[in-house]
Structures are given as C-alpha cells and as structure tokens.
Amino acid sequence: MAKKVKKRAPDFTLLLSTLLLVIIGIIMVFSSSWPEGIKTFNNGYYFLKKQLFAAGLGFVALLFFMNFDYRRLKKMSWFIYIISILSGLLIFTPLGDTKKGARRWVNLGFTTFMPSDIIKLGSIIFLAAYLSNKKEKIKNFTKGLLPALVIVGISCGIIYSQKDLSTTITLAGTLISMLFVAGMKISHMFFLMIIAGLGLFKAITDEEHKYRMKRVTSFLDPFADKIDTGWQAVQSLYALGSGGLFGLGLGKSRQKFFYIPEPYNDFIFAIIGEELGFLGALTVIILFFLLIWRGVRIALNIEDLFGCLLATGIVALITIQSLIHIGVVTSCIPPTGIPLPFVSYGGTSLILYMSAIGILLNISRHVPIDRS
Template sequence: MSRTAGETNRKKMHSYYDYSLLFLTLFLVCFGLVMIYSTSSYNAQRVYGNATHYLERQALFGGAGILIMLLVSKIDYRLMITKLAVIKIKPVTLLYFLCIILQIYVLIFGDVINGAKRWINMGALGRFQPSELTKIAVIVFTAYIVNLAPRKLDRFRGFLRVVLFIAPLLGLIVIENFSTALVVGVIMVAICFVASKKKFYFIISGLLMAGIGSMLIFFVSYRSTRIDVWLNVETHEKGYQILQGLYAIASGGIFGKGLGESMQKLGFIPESHNDMIFSVICEELGLFGAVALILLFILLIWRIFIIAINAPDLFGGLIATGVLAHIATQVLINIAVVTNSIPSTGIPLPFISYGGSSVMVLLFEMGIVLSVSNQIKAER
C-alpha cells in the first residue's frame, strides 16, 4: 500500500520551468530594442544613412541570444561540471582557460577605442568584448569551486582559495576595464557570501578590496579625473555628457515627452543608445516609465532569487546567485552613474543598452538560470 502511495506521489511531481522569468526577459529585450531605435535613429540616419542601423544589429544579436537562451534552458546545467567524453575535461574548466586566453589576446591585439583595449574585431560580426564572456566564466567557475568544498568558506583561508582562482581573470580585466572588474568582483564575493556560514571576515575583505580599488582609481589619472567631474559636473569641461543626461531626466517630468520625442538624443548626449540610455527613457517616458522599468528589474531579480533558494543543489543555487548579483549590480551602477549619484563609469543597462556581446551573454546567463529552474521538482 505504501509502495503504491509512493508511486502516486512520484507521478504528481513534474519539472518546473519559470515562464515568468522567461517572459520578463523577453519583454526587457523587446523594450530595449524599442528604446535603441528611439535613441539611435537620428544619429544612425546621419552617419550611416539608415535609421535602423543600430536596431538591426541589436535585433540580430538579441534574436540569436534568445535562441541560445532557449536551447541552454533545456540542457541540464550540471553537464558543465561533468567531464567531456572526448577530451576528459569539464566544460567549466575549458571556459575558464578560454577566457584567460581571450583576455590576454585582447590586451595584445585588441582594437583601441576611446583609449582602451577591450574589443576583438570579428569582421562582419562586429566587435566582441571578452570581459563579457568572462562574467559567465566567473559565475560558473566560482560556483563550481565553492561547490567542491563549501565548508572551507567558513574560514578566511577558504575565501582566499576562491580569490586565487578568480584573480587571473580579475587581474586581466582590471588593466583596461575597472568598472567590469568591479562587477566581476561583486559576483565572486556574492557567491562566496551566500555559501559561507561565517560572515564577519567579509567585512575585513570588503575593506581590503575598497583600499585596493581606491589605489586603482586615485593612482590612475583618467580615473581620478572622473572623481573631479562627479564633484564639479556643472563646471568641469568633461562633465558635458552627464549634465546633458541630467537635463534629459529633469525635462521628462512625470509622464515624459512621449516615445521618440527626446531632444537630448539629437546629438546632445553622445551615443545615447549606449550607457546613457536610461536618461532618454526618463525624458521620453518620464518618472512613470523609469519607475516601471526599475520595477521590472526588481521582478526579474525576485524570480531569480526564488530559483536560487529552490535550486535542487548548491551548484545551481550559486549559479542563480551569481546571475542575480551580475544583473543587480549593473542596474544599480548604471542608474547611479546616469543620475550622477556616483562617478561616471562604463556599465551598460542590462538588456536595454546597445551592445551585442552584452545582450548575448545576459541571455546565455538567463538560459542557465532557466535550466536550474527546469530541474526543480514541483507538485502538479
């Protein structure tokens, strides 16, 4: 009798798939395409003679990213820590070393844009930013290392062990891209913090990292200049972009000027479809649109959080935690920069800002999170 009851209970269980997270992701990607067209059409027509130039490119990468997301979501995420039959190496290790090679390559042979080497020229496909792929590597590899011996994180030595593994990736990024290194560092610390039962040593670690970060800012001239710009945005010669963004936010009012009616995007905000896109959203859709977008991000983060705490194993929960930290950190930093709450730094708004590498990596990450959700067993 008990056996029959057990079989009945097993039949009532089924794989859970978070369609709420899927629809939120798709909506944000589509909203991003609308805003990219709205913010870039004028400059695209002026420079390329095609108002939809940026929209077409972003739609191509977004569409490819969505297909990758759906494919990855149906593959068991635990295969990343299973040895491949042919080469006897785990995909997570392969990805780790691939990112190290790409980061070294970009420092030597990368394209210099605005004084920084961050991109690899892919010809007709455009430019690829290896640091974006490194975010996936850090999420997955940190989760893997922690999952091997989670109890070691109860001591500071265990945390240092994780730091030593991630340090090569972090160090190669920080040479040319401090802001992305900051995001990567937050991802690593967030995963370790969640897995550790002891939290006190994170305070000491945070102070040490803040000290190192301060040196990397104040002893590098162009980074310290950004502090001066932040403190004197109205008078500093390099405060033009942030000031124009603040004008856009202020002129939007409660309900905005209307979609496509922004004035600041007409050359006043340079490349408004990139990191400063939130200011144009505020101008065209007003405070109402900005708050609605922030609420959508909060809902997205909440769904990832639910998946993290219900994941079938520690590895899956830590991956979801890493993705959550990645998206939350970029949203906070981007909006803080646009509103001049912190010094300027180049962090895109997830799913919204223009950038093929960024949107494809984010969609790949969402595919992994959906894969974790697909392994959760729930009652029918």
C-alpha cells in the same frame, strides 16, 4: 521499468520580464541611435538591425540553455573558464581593437566582441563549481578562500588590464557575493572589503588614470564644470528632468542629438526617462525588480548547492550592473561607462545575458515550487 520524470515548466515571470526588457531595449536602441546611425553610417536603422540580430541569437541561446541541464555545466566548468580567459587574452594580440582610447574589443574581421562579457559568465560558472566542491573548506582561509580569491583575481585582473574599472568592480562584487552565500567567515568578508576599498582608492588616484579622479570630483558638483567634466551627468539629468511624468514621447528625445555620449548604450536609461517619462523609467525598474526577485527565489529554493551558487552569481551580476548604470544616469554615483543589461546596445552583452537567463530558467525547472 523506471518511471519517466516529468519536466517542470520554467519560471514564467522570469521569462516574461526578461523578454519585455529585451523588447523595450530594441525599441529604445532604435530611438536613441537614429542620429548616430545617420551621421556615422548614413543609415538610421544600422544599430537596430545589429540589435535585432543579437536579440535573435540571444533568444536561441536562451531556449538552448533553458533546456540544457545546468548540472552538466559543473563538469564543463574548467573548459568554459579557460575559454573565457583565453578570449580575454586575445585583447593583447593583433586581434585586439582599440576604440576611444580603450583596448576592450576583439576584431575577428566579420564581427567584434567584448571578452569581458564572456569572462563574467565563465567566472561565475567556474567559481560556483569550485565552491560547491569545497563547501566544507570555504571557512578555511588557506585551503578554501585563498584559491577562490585567486580565481577572482585572475578574472578581475584581465578585465582591469583593459582599463575597464566599472566592469572590474561589477565582476568583483558578483564573485564576492557568491563567496558570502557559500559561507565565508564574516571576518574574512570585512578583510576583503578593506582590501577592495584600498584597491579602489589606488585605482582612482592613480596618476596614469587622472580622468577617474576628475569623474569623482565632477560627481560632487557636476554643474560646477558642466561644459567639461560634468557634461555627461548634467546632460543626463536634463534628459530625465525634461521627461516629466509621461515623457516627451517615443522618438522625441532632444538629448540624443549628440548631447549625451552613446545614448543607446551607457546612458540609455536617461533617454528612457526623457521619452517615456517617470512612468516608463519606473516600468523598466519594476521589470528588473521582478527578474531579480524571481532569481533570488530560485537560488533560495534549489536544493543543489552548485545551482544555488550559479543562480546567485547570475542574479548578483544583473543586480550590480543595473544599479551602477541607473546610479550613473541619475548622478547617484560618479560617471562610468557601463551598459544596462538586456536594454543597452551591444551584441555580446545581450547574447551572454540572455544565455545566463536561460541557465537560470533551467535551474528553475529543478525547483519544487510554483513557477508562475
């Protein structure tokens, strides 16, 4: 009779840092969305209720994937990827919903969701499966790398067609990180970087999207045009600056009163800095650092290549998106709308990221190291 293998415990530090970020997010979404809730919905609790509901579903998803053998995702990768791509194509059907000039949502009547979040996770799972099957061919451009780039191109192309350059960059960076870890040639890496740089330059200077160029020029000196193009960056810096070391106090932000656009989403880190101060903002950064560190540790120590690449993709996605959000809020990079994982308002994003952490926690159960 075969001896039953005892299940290892999941990585506790990873789980705790994730849950703390979600709790901080719920509190800060409530605080930063109160004025908008009162003005638009005559209900200050509107955004809080939706975020709590999403966090509940996200927690259930996290527990499910934490106990779902991640290796089974490899067999299901084709199905998952097709479903994610089809969800993105729904944008171009009558179900597609346009908000603030961008068609990025799918309206099912009883709820709306952003397919880009589903595409991100689906692409990571599918590419991890592909690369683990083609590990001997990844250094060959035509047989290994080129088909992988087709996967990257399809995924990023659908998101770019939604006029979402920041998410396109985030996903492209994530998938290329996985290619690098899988063992692609450094010469191929440099070639990809040049192509990506040229593509980014074309996207920014495109005549159809002049607002992107305005964002770049305003970033160079936001105070030169602080009433128009530099408004977001200036108001964000005001929020961070007025917070000082200890902050103005929870709920006492001034910039959330319609100075910063979507303070509960794209600029939530600025409200954290204003209300909780430098120490509050630093706490959030430390929690992200802990999450990323444990994720990297899992990726380095898992013996299965699929698990390594899957963990790499999840960690790279969280890292890149967090850096872009904090970089925008602190005016280190040009302004662009991208939420802070686990913290910003957004049901689809929260559920998908908590699902991704669940997968990462399951991978950690197969790592022969201390998980405390």
